[in-house]
Amino acid sequence: MLKIENLTVDHGAIRALHGVTFNIEKGQLAAVIGANGAGKTTLLRTLSGLNKASEGAAHWGEHNILHAKPESLVRHGISHVSEGKSVIPELTVADNLDLGALWRRNRKEAAKSKQDVVDLFPRLGERLSQRADSLSGGERQMLAIGRSIMSKPELLLLDEPSLGLAPLVIEQIFQAIRELTTAMGLTVLLVEQNAMGALKIADIGIVLNLGSIAATGSAAALRDDPAVRAAYLGF
Amino acid sequence: MHNRQITNRHRFIGFALIALVVYILSNIVDEWRSYQGATVAVYVVAIASVILLTGYSGQISLGHGALLAVGAYSAALTQIYLHAPVWICFVIAVLTTALFGAILGTAAARLSGPYLAGTTLALAVGLPSIANQFSIFGGEQGISFDAGWPPLSFGENFTQYKWFFWIGSLAALIAMWWVQNILRSRYGRSWRAVKSNEVAAELAGINIGRSKVLAFTISSGIAGLAGALLAMTMNNVSPSAFPLALSFSIATGAILSGVNTLGGVMIGSVALVAIPEIASSIADRWSGSENLATLLPEFIVSALLILTVFLAPKGPIEKLRSRHSK
Amino acid sequence: MFQFINTLLIGVTAGSIYSLMAIAIVLVWRSTRVVNFAAGGLALASSFVGAAILEKSGSFWIALPVAMLAGAVFSAFIEYFFLRPLLNRSGEKNQEIFLPIIATLGLLGIIKAVLNFIYGDRIGVIPPPLSDKGFIVSGESIALSPLRILILGIVLLLMIVLTIVFQRTNLGLSLRAASFAPEISRLAGIRVDLIRTAGWAISGAAGATAGILQTTNGSGSIAPESFEFSLLLVFGFVAAVIGGIESLVGAVLGGLTLGIILAIILMYVGGSLVFFAAFLILILVLLVRPQGIIGVKGGRRA
Numbered sequence: 001m002l003k004i005e006n007l008t009v010d011h012g013a014i015r016a017l018h019g020v021t022f023n024i025e026k027g028q029l030a031a032v033i034g035a036n037g038a039g040k041t042t043l044l045r046t047l048s049g050l051n052k053a054s055e056g057a058a059h060w061g062e063h064n065i066l067h068a069k070p071e072s073l074v075r076h077g078i079s080h081v082s083e084g085k086s087v088i089p090e091l092t093v094a095d096n097l098d099l100g101a102l103w104r105r106n107r108k109e110a111a112k113s114k115q116d117v118v119d120l121f122p123r124l125g126e127r128l129s130q131r132a133d134s135l136s137g138g139e140r141q142m143l144a145i146g147r148s149i150m151s152k153p154e155l156l157l158l159d160e161p162s163l164g165l166a167p168l169v170i171e172q173i174f175q176a177i178r179e180l181t182t183a184m185g186l187t188v189l190l191v192e193q194n195a196m197g198a199l200k201i202a203d204i205g206i207v208l209n210l211g212s213i214a215a216t217g218s219a220a221a222l223r224d225d226p227a228v229r230a231a232y233l234g235f
Numbered sequence: 236m237h238n239r240q241i242t243n244r245h246r247f248i249g250f251a252l253i254a255l256v257v258y259i260l261s262n263i264v265d266e267w268r269s270y271q272g273a274t275v276a277v278y279v280v281a282i283a284s285v286i287l288l289t290g291y292s293g294q295i296s297l298g299h300g301a302l303l304a305v306g307a308y309s310a311a312l313t314q315i316y317l318h319a320p321v322w323i324c325f326v327i328a329v330l331t332t333a334l335f336g337a338i339l340g341t342a343a344a345r346l347s348g349p350y351l352a353g354t355t356l357a358l359a360v361g362l363p364s365i366a367n368q369f370s371i372f373g374g375e376q377g378i379s380f381d382a383g384w385p386p387l388s389f390g391e392n393f394t395q396y397k398w399f400f401w402i403g404s405l406a407a408l409i410a411m412w413w414v415q416n417i418l419r420s421r422y423g424r425s426w427r428a429v430k431s432n433e434v435a436a437e438l439a440g441i442n443i444g445r446s447k448v449l450a451f452t453i454s455s456g457i458a459g460l461a462g463a464l465l466a467m468t469m470n471n472v473s474p475s476a477f478p479l480a481l482s483f484s485i486a487t488g489a490i491l492s493g494v495n496t497l498g499g500v501m502i503g504s505v506a507l508v509a510i511p512e513i514a515s516s517i518a519d520r521w522s523g524s525e526n527l528a529t530l531l532p533e534f535i536v537s538a539l540l541i542l543t544v545f546l547a548p549k550g551p552i553e554k555l556r557s558r559h560s561k
Numbered sequence: 562m563f564q565f566i567n568t569l570l571i572g573v574t575a576g577s578i579y580s581l582m583a584i585a586i587v588l589v590w591r592s593t594r595v596v597n598f599a600a601g602g603l604a605l606a607s608s609f610v611g612a613a614i615l616e617k618s619g620s621f622w623i624a625l626p627v628a629m630l631a632g633a634v635f636s637a638f639i640e641y642f643f644l645r646p647l648l649n650r651s652g653e654k655n656q657e658i659f660l661p662i663i664a665t666l667g668l669l670g671i672i673k674a675v676l677n678f679i680y681g682d683r684i685g686v687i688p689p690p691l692s693d694k695g696f697i698v699s700g701e702s703i704a705l706s707p708l709r710i711l712i713l714g715i716v717l718l719l720m721i722v723l724t725i726v727f728q729r730t731n732l733g734l735s736l737r738a739a740s741f742a743p744e745i746s747r748l749a750g751i752r753v754d755l756i757r758t759a760g761w762a763i764s765g766a767a768g769a770t771a772g773i774l775q776t777t778n779g780s781g782s783i784a785p786e787s788f789e790f791s792l793l794l795v796f797g798f799v800a801a802v803i804g805g806i807e808s809l810v811g812a813v814l815g816g817l818t819l820g821i822i823l824a825i826i827l828m829y830v831g832g833s834l835v836f837f838a839a840f841l842i843l844i845l846v847l848l849v850r851p852q853g854i855i856g857v858k859g860g861r862r863a
């Protein structure tokens with residue numbers, strides 16, 4: 001279980017998160033929605049060790065994940081796909097994928113993860129030897145998620161995977177994310193501005209507004225909540 | 236924080252006080268100290284020109300020694316071939332080096348980071364050595380530059396080096412006055428804007444290329460003045476006066492002064508002149524070994540440099556200021 | 562014609578040594594975005610180690626690897642104890658490359674002062690391990706000697722090894738990824754700090770080799786104030802910039818270009834213009850391609 005208590009994060013003088021508290025059960029897909037600047041990215045970056053928290057606590061199972069480095073959190077099953085197609089354009093698709101599993105001792109299992117990725121995103125399998133900068137936006141997002149899967153995560157942190165993609169591609173990506181929880185049993189924290197799409201696939205929803213939690217609940221309930229609809233879903 | 240505005244009047248009083256101190260000093264110190272005083276003035280001007288370029292306009296230069304060389308040779312050639320008075324030689328040195336800097340800056344404006352560092356470094360190594368190729372520059376021996384004796388009306392006891400000290404200090408004061416005015420002008424503001432964020436500056440309507448070239452031109456002109464002053468203190472201009480080490484010293488002085496604060500320029504200049512002397516007296520007292528005397532200055536300067544980079548990366552003045560305001 | 566070929570041979574040999582130094586500069590730039598002037602001092606220090614080992618053991622083939630190891634250790638030491646704290650302090654933005662440059666200049670000064678303290682007026686000697694007499698072709702001695710072949714061979718071998726390491730190994734993938742995108746690499750589980758230290762270590766080994774080869778190819782001796790090493794540092798850096806500062810292939814091309822053109826100028830124009838020619842070559846290349854021969858467009862951002 002991911003357990004976040006009173007999490008407060010500052011960027012210098014700007015307080016990006018004010019005492020955020022919520023829980024996610026193992027195997028759940030949770031969507032964090034909120035407008036631009038709400039603090040969604042800050043939340044994920046703090047959970048993956050890229051940003052420092054000022055106050056509060058965050059536990060993944062027994063493990064206290066604040067004050068740990070990203071490279072060691074990966075080894076504890078927490079993987080973060082950062083905002084904006086987090087791939088390395090200068091490397092090939094295969095290298096981008098392999099990068100996620102370099103730390104794993106067991107090469108056989110790493111090879112199996114690669115097979116999982118190719119099964120999930122067949123288009124990546126066809127382009128393994130191409131450089132990542134030759135991929136389309138959707139393929140890059142798949143590659144970023146694929147690289148994350150190569151680290152054999154238990155908790156996946158996804159930052160706006162739908163950003164800048166065509167509706168059809170978004171659909172595919174969201175399908176794949178849903179599959180990660182249903183078929184592979186991952187816990188996913190999905191950050192989105194595309195609130196409708198995210199709440200459609202999520203189990204629970206968390207609404208972030210100016211760094212504080214405005215509402216939480218099951219995804220279905222949030223979708224039907226008139227206040228949420230008006231503020232975030234646009235109808 | 237104190238809100239007291241520093242006005243031009245305050246600045247003028249400050250400059251007048253410095254002039255007074257120089258005047259008093261020059262009357263009580265001996266020949267050798269006067270020479271050191273003149274050298275401090277040379278460094279003040281040279282370091283100010285690096286601070287303008289690197290600290291304010293954000294362009295790295297590891298090759299200011301080469302610009303000093305341009306100024307020094309221009310001054311000396313003007314004197315030899317045009318028989319011009321010394322102050323004209325200084326003016327020509329400034330103008331020639333500024334022109335040289337404008338050409339170089341036009342090429343350099345497209346470069347940044349390591350590319351600019353590499354180009355200026357190669358210039359520092361390459362330019363002075365040309366003097367050996369063309370006889371007009373006098374080869375390894377160089378050519379002479381004579382700033383003349385002090386006017387007789389100053390009395391018989393007025394020494395040559397005291398005169399250099401005066402000329403150097405006057406030139407340094409004028410240069411500093413001018414530089415700090417430029418830095419507070421429209422141009423200075425545009426340099427800072429470009430340095431902090433090129434994209435935002437461009438959106439605000441600043442022509443980035445022109446702004447950088449202008450900074451390079453002005454910085455070069457000032458470096459040319461420093462070169463002419465250096466030639467004056469040495470009575471001579473030769474390639475060996477402008478080794479790579481000179482460029483590094485000037486960059487070092489800028490860091491010791493605080494590369495983003497013009498006001499610290501005295502600190503670096505005095506340090507560069509005082510450290511070798513302090514080091515050699517330590518070496519003498521300690522062992523008298525010649526080896527130690529040669530290596531100690533370099534060691535102390537280098538150690539000071541590293542300490543500054545670690546403890547006061549924005550320079551000693553900013554360090555004091557931030558401690559003060561806490 | 563004969564003379565021209567000899568000039569080329571001399572240029573290629575000198576250029577291959579500049580290439581090694583350029584590689585040392587590029588590796589550090591790629592891993593930490595630092596222009597490392599201390600590389601010159603590290604090469605010097607490791608060459609002194611090589612000279613000392615050579616004196617003890619009598620074998621160039623023991624001295625060279627030991628010097629490389631020493632270079633790697635010195636370089637890693639400097640990264641770990643000086644640059645890492647400095648860069649951590651200045652934060653991830655790291656726009657100011659002036660400060661690290663100056664820090665490495667300070668380190669260069671300290672290394673030289675320490676070597677001066679240890680060696681004083683004594684010099685280190687690394688005589689050529691093979692004959693430096695040119696082969697005789699149709700009665701005339703050409704500029705190709707067993708020593709030159711050895712130097713070219715060592716440089717070539719190192720480049721092949723580096724290529725394999727970079728393209729075929731996990732370490733190489735980590736090094737490339739960490740230099741292109743440190744944050745993504747960390748998220749992928751790469752220990753970027755460690756990888757940076759490894760980049761510095763490899764750079765130190767390359768620099769040490771450049772130092773040893775420069776010494777045997779030149780006067781055969783080194784002193785703490787050796788001019789040849791200032792030369793090696795400056796030309797290595799210029800070669801790296803010509804090549805685009807990011808690219809190992811660029812570093813090699815830059816070094817060879819510089820070596821060959823300078824040899825031609827030295828032979829046909831005059832020795833005193835060599836340094837200025839280096840500047841001209843650099844500025845001409847950068848006027849045509851501001852990001853160097855193999856530079857990436859975005860490479861200018863740092």
Ligand SMILES: Nc1ncnc2c1ncn2[C@@H]1O[C@H](COP(=O)(O)OP(=O)(O)O)[C@@H](O)[C@H]1O
Binds near residue numbers: 011016035039041043
């Ligand atoms: N590196 C930073 N420095 C300063 N402020 C930042 C930084 N990153 C984010 N912020 C501020 O923190 C707030 C939350 O930003 P962010 O987490 O990126 O929001 P979101 O991802 O929801 O758009 C915003 O007000 C943003 O301006």
Ligand SMILES: [Mg+2]
Binds near residue numbers: 040041
């Ligand atoms: Mg965001």
